[in-house]
Each structure stands twice: as C-alpha cells, then as structure tokens.
Amino acid sequence: MNFDLLGICFDRTQTCRKGAAKAPPLIRKSFSKLETFVSGIDLSEKAFINDLGNIKPKNIDSMVEEAKTKMKNSKNFPIIIGGEHTISMAGVKALPQIKSFVSFDAHPDCENSEGHDGVARKICDIIGKENVFLYGVRCCSKEEDSFVNKNKINIVKNISELKKIPAPIYLSIDFDILDSSILPAVGNPEPDGLKFKEVMEAVKILAPKLAAVDFAEFTPLGIKKLDEIYALIAGKMVYAAMAEIVKAKEK
Known part of the structure; x- marks a missing residue:
C-alpha cells in the first residue's frame, strides 16, 4: 500500500507550550530506530512511503495552499505529521472527498x-x-462546553460508537489523547488520558473507512535524550496506525 507522508512545521498559534514545528523531523528520525514488524505485518514489505518532505508555512492560509499543492492529484493514502492542530485545516481542505472528521484529542x-x-x-x-x-475529550473551557452543547457536536463516549461514523473519514490524532504520564511532550498535556493500546483499538475500528490521518501537537521538551524517547513513542503510533490501515485495506 502506498502512503504520502507530509510534514507541516507550524506552531504559531500554540497557546500553552510552543515547539510543535520541530516535531516532523524528530518523528521522521525515530522511524529508523523502530521495528517495522507491527501488529502482525512487516511495514517494510507492505507500506511504501512517498516522502513529500516538510513545509514551513508562514500562516494558516499559506499552509493550506502549500499542502494542497503537495498532495495534488495523488492517489496515495495521505499521512500528515505536525505541527500544531491547525494542520487538520490543511488536510481537510486538501481532500474535498472527506465526509467525516474524527478528532482524538483531550480537548474539543x-x-x-x-x-x-x-x-x-x-x-x-x-x-x-x-x-x-x-473522542477522548476530558478538558474544555466554559465557552467550548456551551458551543458543543448548543450545536450538538458529536462527543464519542464509547469506543463502539466509532463504528457508526460514515466514510470517508479524516482522522486527526492529537498526541495529548494519550495520558500525560505516557507522553508529556505535547502542547497541552492532560492527565487521565488513554493508554497507547486503547488509542490503537479505536484506530483499528476506523481503519476500513479512513481516507487520511494526521498526527498533531507533539511538542519537544528541549531535553535531547527525553525528546528522542518521546519521539519514538510518537513514531510508534504513526507506524501502528499505518499497520492497521494496511490490514484494513487488504481485506
């Protein structure tokens, strides 16, 4: 299966901790240290990555246009690595066939x-x-709570509800979906998050309907050895998601 991999180095609107613009190169570097045999398949044999490189946009509008240009006319499965969560705007606008947007995030x-x-x-x-x-929301402002309730935004509380979401799906995974004890190197860490295995169980449910995936808000701590470790966890999640997508599309 063919994948397009695009890095978006952008963090201009991050509010708690900045630094997500540095994430794409760190996560890419982690790939060379990870086992390619994941979830029963060997990605070195089953997944072929067309690396589109990184873009370093000056603002959100230019990010959208640059992402559109990079992914134009491609028939490969898109994977975007950020960067702050506005990278999802670029992904959704670059892929007009998207029906549903699913966000795995500690915040709405x-x-x-x-x-x-x-x-x-x-x-x-x-x-x-x-x-x-x-999915995974566990912290919000009063204003967000009001908006979500007033507009009846779909809050997925049970993993089984994911099965009902119509395809094609754009999945955005904010790394803060994970409990902060597992991966504190994010923009807005929150306790009481999901385990790695729980996130991948959710990805597995959605995999047959997925049309694109992005990974957002990995934010290095600035301590080299720790950032290398946390980038391995982030990279492992990218690989694990790819494995579930490959298996789902092969059925």
Missing part, C-alpha cells in the same frame, strides 16, 4: 479562535457540524 478545540484551539469549530464550518466527531 472548539474555541472561537483562528488557532489550534478552534480547529474543530472551523472544520464544522467546512464539512458541517453533524460530520464532526470528538
């Missing part, structure tokens, strides 16, 4: 904002609020 990202904390709200305007699904 439904602020009235142009930045990373308002990305899900913006995507509601693009594909319709009824087509936006949020």
Whole structure:
C-alpha cells in the first residue's frame, strides 16, 4: 500500500507550550530506530512511503495552499505529521472527498479562535457540524462546553460508537489523547488520558473507512535524550496506525 507522508512545521498559534514545528523531523528520525514488524505485518514489505518532505508555512492560509499543492492529484493514502492542530485545516481542505472528521484529542478545540484551539469549530464550518466527531475529550473551557452543547457536536463516549461514523473519514490524532504520564511532550498535556493500546483499538475500528490521518501537537521538551524517547513513542503510533490501515485495506 502506498502512503504520502507530509510534514507541516507550524506552531504559531500554540497557546500553552510552543515547539510543535520541530516535531516532523524528530518523528521522521525515530522511524529508523523502530521495528517495522507491527501488529502482525512487516511495514517494510507492505507500506511504501512517498516522502513529500516538510513545509514551513508562514500562516494558516499559506499552509493550506502549500499542502494542497503537495498532495495534488495523488492517489496515495495521505499521512500528515505536525505541527500544531491547525494542520487538520490543511488536510481537510486538501481532500474535498472527506465526509467525516474524527478528532482524538483531550480537548474539543472548539474555541472561537483562528488557532489550534478552534480547529474543530472551523472544520464544522467546512464539512458541517453533524460530520464532526470528538473522542477522548476530558478538558474544555466554559465557552467550548456551551458551543458543543448548543450545536450538538458529536462527543464519542464509547469506543463502539466509532463504528457508526460514515466514510470517508479524516482522522486527526492529537498526541495529548494519550495520558500525560505516557507522553508529556505535547502542547497541552492532560492527565487521565488513554493508554497507547486503547488509542490503537479505536484506530483499528476506523481503519476500513479512513481516507487520511494526521498526527498533531507533539511538542519537544528541549531535553535531547527525553525528546528522542518521546519521539519514538510518537513514531510508534504513526507506524501502528499505518499497520492497521494496511490490514484494513487488504481485506
């Protein structure tokens, strides 16, 4: 199976911790240290990556246009590595065939904002609020809570509910979906998150319907040895998701 891999080095609107722009090279570097035999298949034999390199946009508008250019006319499965969560805007706008947007995130990202904390709200305007699904939310502002309730945004509380989401699906995985004790190197770490295995169980359910995936908000701590370790965890999640996608598409 063929994948397009695009890195988006952008973190201009990060509000808690900046630094996600440094993530794509670190996660890419981790790939060479990871086992390719994942979830019963060997990615070195089953997954062929067309590396589109990194883009370093100056703002969100230029990010969208540069991503569109990079992914134009491609028939490969897109994987985007950020970068802050606004990278999802680029992905969704570059792929007009998307029906549903699913966000794995500790936060709803439904602020009235142009930045990373308002990305899900913006995507509601693009594909319709009824087509936006949020999984793993465990922290929000009063304003976000009001917006979600007033607009009846789909909050997925049980993993089995993921089976009902219509294809084609754009999946965005904010690394803060994981418990902060597992991966603290994120923009807005939150306790009481999911285990790695739980995230991958959710990905497995969605895999047959997926059309694109992005990974957002890995934010290095600035301590080299620790960042290398946490990048391995992030890279492992990218590999694990790829394995589930390959297996689902082969059936």
